[in-house]
Structures are given as structure tokens and as C-alpha cells.
Amino acid sequence: MFKNLITTLSLCLLLFSCINHDPYGTKGLSKLSPEEVMEITLNNLGKESKRPVYRFHSGKVASLDSLSKYDPLKWGYDYYANMDDEIQVIVLRKPTREDTLFQRKLMVAIKQKLRPKVELIDIDCNDIDKMLARILFMNQENRASAKIDESIEFENLTKVVSILENCGMPTVEEVGQNGVNTVWLIIQHADPSYRTKYFSMFVEAAKRGDLQQRKIAVMEDRINQDSGEPQLYGSQIIFNESTGKMEVYTLQDPKNVNLRRAKVGLEPMEVYVKQFGIDY
16 A cells, blocks of 8 residues: 555646646747747738737736736736747747837737838829828827827828838928928838838938938837837837836947937937836
């Protein structure tokens, strides 16, 4: 009887050991790097595939219903895939700052890929001042509402991209300062690819004196954030899920940031960040 008890205990310990060594069900799977997660996720958008199993750090399965109640940025994620690059298990844990930055980048990339591509429309290049005035009005009305209408955003983007492609970057002489600023504003709020594509046009406009240098600085910061690079001028502010506070997105050479800001007409960081409740 004592021997049977020992055997039973040994089997229980062995079973517990097996379970304990694979609490997430990831045996035989590979943990993915952020770059691999990005590539696999974007490649599989729109394809039918088995949903991965979500597990809390404790190993308990997390239902999709329970997860839908939370902001996706509340968590950090570890992704595990099989040999066919199919994500099988996603482990949820406390997020790091890097997790939050990557998750934002992933969400933007998904949104960009799912959004319909802009198809150019015919533009009368001699009448774009009126079109830009209408775009500015629609943009202001849309962003003042409780929920942004994506169809209006896309309509405005289509018109501005068509202007840039068919007529080039308009000048202040052609459309006024508000017109030039409107083109910048729509592209600044568009998907990352548009900022990258048309950035050189805005730089040339600034050299002509048609656009403020500080707008170029803010767009450059946004482009750097899009690509996961440090910003230069400190204009991009993010929410840190782990601390529950706003903070300055990663900054290159922080000691000299105010010198760079002064050169492009931006106020000192200490003044700028106060509106976000940040002490600098």
C-alpha cells in the first residue's frame, strides 16, 4: 500500500511538472520577434485562419469577450507561432514602454493596410483654393464631433493627394496661407506612408517661405515615431499604459532639444509639455 502511494505521488508530481513547464501551451512553438509579428500579421490580414489562444500570464485562457472590454494597449503581448508561421498562442502580461510603442505601430500598420487605397480624381489646378477651403471646413467640423467620420477623412485625403499628384505642392500665392496649411494638416493626420511620400514637398515649401519650419519639425517627429526612431523636437507625446501617465516619446539628444526647437520656432519643452501634465 505504501508503495502504491509513492507511485501515485510520483505520477502526480510528474504530471504537475509537465503542466508547470508548459503553462501556456507553447511547446513546439517559436516566440516571435516584433518584426516577425508585424510581417505575419500584415501578411495574414483578410485570410481565414484559426484564432490564436490568448492566455494571461498565470496560464489561464482569456476569452475574447473579456479582452474586448479592455484597451489593447493595456497589455504586453508575447506571440508564439508554429512552423507554418501561424500565430497559435498569445500570452498577455504587464506592458513595457517598448510593448506600447510596438502595439501602436502595429495598430497603425493594420489600419493602413485595411483602409482603401486612394484613387486619384480629376483636379482643376486653377480652382484648388476653393477646394482647399472646403476641405479645411469639413476637417474642422469632422474633428469637432464626438466621433470622427472616417469617410470624410478619406474624402479629404483623396482630394489632397490628387492635388499633390496632379498639380504639385500649391504655393501661398496660389491658395493663400490657409490653403497651404490645409494640405500639410491633411497629410499630417493621414497614414504614415503619405507623410513619408510627400515630406520632401513640404520641405521645399518651407524653403520658399510658404510653410513654417515648425510644421516641418512636427511632421519629421511624426515620421520618426512611425518608424520607431527617436524624435528630434519632442513634439510627439504618448500615453504610457504601465504608468497611466502621458510622457514624451523617445527623444534623441535630449540635452540639446530646446536648441533645436528654438531654431524652428517651437517653444521650450518645459512650456510645451505642461499642457499634457508632464514635468520636464
